[in-house]
Amino acid sequence: MAFDQEIDKRRTFGIISHPDAGKTTLTEKLLLFGGAIQTAGAVKSNKIKMHARSDWMEIEKQRGISVATSVMGFNYRDVKINLLDTPGHKDFAEDTYRTLTAVDSVVMVIDCVKGVEEQTERLMEVCRMRDTPVICFINKLDREGQDPYDLLDEVEEKLNIKVRPLSWPINMGKTFKGVYSLYEKNLVLFQSSKQRLDDETIKIEDINDPRLDELVGENDAAQLREDVELIESVYPDFSMEDYAAGKVAPVFFGSAVNNFGVRELLDCFIDIAPSPKPRETELREVEPNESKFSGFIFKIHANMDPKHRNRIAFLRVCSGKFERGKGYLHVRNNKKFKFSNATAFMAQEKEIVDEAYPGDIVGLYDTGNLKIGDTLSEGEKGMYKGIPSFSPEMFKEVVNKDAMKTKQLEKGINQLMEEGVAQLFTFEMGARKVVGTVGALQFEVIQHRLKHEYGASVDFMPINLFKACWISSDDDAKLNEFVKSKYRHIAKDKDGKLVFMAETRAWLRMVEDNFPDIQFHSTSEF
Numbered sequence: 001m002a003f004d005q006e007i008d009k010r011r012t013f014g015i016i017s018h019p020d021a022g023k024t025t026l027t028e029k030l031l032l033f034g035g036a037i038q039t040a041g042a043v044k045s046n047k048i049k050m051h052a053r054s055d056w057m058e059i060e061k062q063r064g065i066s067v068a069t070s071v072m073g074f075n076y077r078d079v080k081i082n083l084l085d086t087p088g089h090k091d092f093a094e095d096t097y098r099t100l101t102a103v104d105s106v107v108m109v110i111d112c113v114k115g116v117e118e119q120t121e122r123l124m125e126v127c128r129m130r131d132t133p134v135i136c137f138i139n140k141l142d143r144e145g146q147d148p149y150d151l152l153d154e155v156e157e158k159l160n161i162k163v164r165p166l167s168w169p170i171n172m173g174k175t176f177k178g179v180y181s182l183y184e185k186n187l188v189l190f191q192s193s194k195q196r197l198d199d200e201t202i203k204i205e206d207i208n209d210p211r212l213d214e215l216v217g218e219n220d221a222a223q224l225r226e227d228v229e230l231i232e233s234v235y236p237d238f239s240m241e242d243y244a245a246g247k248v249a250p251v252f253f254g255s256a257v258n259n260f261g262v263r264e265l266l267d268c269f270i271d272i273a274p275s276p277k278p279r280e281t282e283l284r285e286v287e288p289n290e291s292k293f294s295g296f297i298f299k300i301h302a303n304m305d306p307k308h309r310n311r312i313a314f315l316r317v318c319s320g321k322f323e324r325g326k327g328y329l330h331v332r333n334n335k336k337f338k339f340s341n342a343t344a345f346m347a348q349e350k351e352i353v354d355e356a357y358p359g360d361i362v363g364l365y366d367t368g369n370l371k372i373g374d375t376l377s378e379g380e381k382g383m384y385k386g387i388p389s390f391s392p393e394m395f396k397e398v399v400n401k402d403a404m405k406t407k408q409l410e411k412g413i414n415q416l417m418e419e420g421v422a423q424l425f426t427f428e429m430g431a432r433k434v435v436g437t438v439g440a441l442q443f444e445v446i447q448h449r450l451k452h453e454y455g456a457s458v459d460f461m462p463i464n465l466f467k468a469c470w471i472s473s474d475d476d477a478k479l480n481e482f483v484k485s486k487y488r489h490i491a492k493d494k495d496g497k498l499v500f501m502a503e504t505r506a507w508l509r510m511v512e513d514n515f516p517d518i519q520f521h522s523t524s525e526f
């Protein structure tokens with residue numbers, strides 16, 4: 001197959017949702033359609049249950065499962081789909097944020113009973129940073145949910161994106177009868193079933209077809225006609241360009257657990273979801289169909305076996321063809337590396353890959369050379385942009401409990417930070433080390449892994465911090481002045497970038513007002 005065709009047929013995406021909205025269930029149905037798994041129940045949830053907080057086995061298990069299901073590649077019709085898994089648990093949100101830097105589009109699952117939930121709002125903000133195209137799947141229509149119009153308004157309001165329904169439900173809950181596809185102009189009648197794959201869709205070319213009345217009853221048929229008329233007059237026609245630019249989100253309704261509305265979603269997805277697009281490096285925009293390979297690392301996973309400290313680095317191919325065994329330039333280190341045991345991810349299996357195309361994810365075994373955000377290329381020196389660190393929300397000071405193990409601690413902390421478990425900030429004053437995370441669970445994970453994998457013991461001391469903001473200014477003198485005047489609150493991140501450690505929200509506001517020449521950023525890239 002020609003190189004351009006290989007690129008065109010790839011769809012690399014992630015499913016995001018608030019926990020329990022149905023992400024795992026939807027993933028499983030998509031894999032069933034792709035023929036990647038044979039039975040329901042094969043996809044393990046990567047959820048960490050809250051009651052399992054201090055159950056270390058649960059965390060270890062989670063790490064195992066999340067390697068296996070990190071990337072699920074499968075074919076559907078003539079399309080190669082790469083589904084990147086994102087942890088639903090909010091304590092692992094940073095992992096999700098970074099995974100979103102490697103996708104070309106997103107499917108967002110919303111529970112029709114609960115509506116738009118907090119976690120979804122935050123993930124949407126991350127999508128907006130790169131104008132990632134989003135499709136909404138409103139799930140659990142077999143339950144009494146909120147009114148569909150209200151749900152659409154809520155999505156527009158809370159997620160700050162225009163919506164365009166492409167399917168419409170006939171009732172909900174006990175009286176749920178099916179969805180009418182505004183995209184394909186056909187009707188799918190609901191029958192509760194967990195395994196059904198070969199459902200018959202009923203073609204209704206004309207919504208005024210009297211067969212509709214026979215199928216769903218006169219009242220519901222009349223209601224559907226009214227709804228469709230209203231939708232077509234209220235919402236502008238679906239625009240591919242607006243979707244591709246992340247300005248409008250097409251919306252589908254269904255019930256993942258009943259495998260209902262999933263095929264409609266998938267069929268439309270492969271039609272409209274974008275194939276790999278150009279990406280920016282520090283030097284220029286790189287087209288996917290350029291002949292030379294390039295890509296970046298967006299995730300690093302430690303080996304489950306602490307005795308073998310090798311890791312898997314997840315590489316997103318951006319241009320050219322990745323070939324196993326070929327030497328590539330590690331741009332940050334300016335060194336050549338060969339990856340002879342690169343792996344591809346097909347559904348739940350890992351297999352050695354000989355070549356990979358833009359949009360594909362390759363697993364590279366690494367002994368500690370690669371970091372999140374690293375670029376590999378065939379010689380070009382520009383690093384890919386858009387893989388930032390995100391401002392953490394919880395902070396604790398690292399206290400070494402065993403002076404004999406200082407070296408191990410340093411090494412362990414550095415490696416865990418490179419994996420992206422958390423972020424380390426070192427205060428300019430006194431070289432105090434502070435770990436910042438998005439969730440409390442990470443502190444326990446770090447403590448546990450330092451002990452078991454590196455033999456180091458740490459305590460975490462509470463520290464009063466609200467936010468770490470990366471700082472910059474067009475005026476170097478002003479920046480220097482600021483750093484001097486706020487010396488006690490200045491730290492450096494892992495790359496030596498300057499960070500302002502704000503103690504409270506109010507104080508941060510005040511400082512922002514008092515220093516208008518300084519920019520305060522909530523991501524490390526600006």
Ligand code: GDP
Nearest residue numbers: 017019020021022023024025140255256257258
């Ligand atoms: P995740 O946390 O987003 O991955 O959610 P899961 O896929 O694990 O689903 C959470 C719960 O919702 C599970 O008990 C599912 O069986 C259930 N669920 C998923 N889809 C539906 C649906 O369409 N209808 C109903 N009633 N329950 C669903």
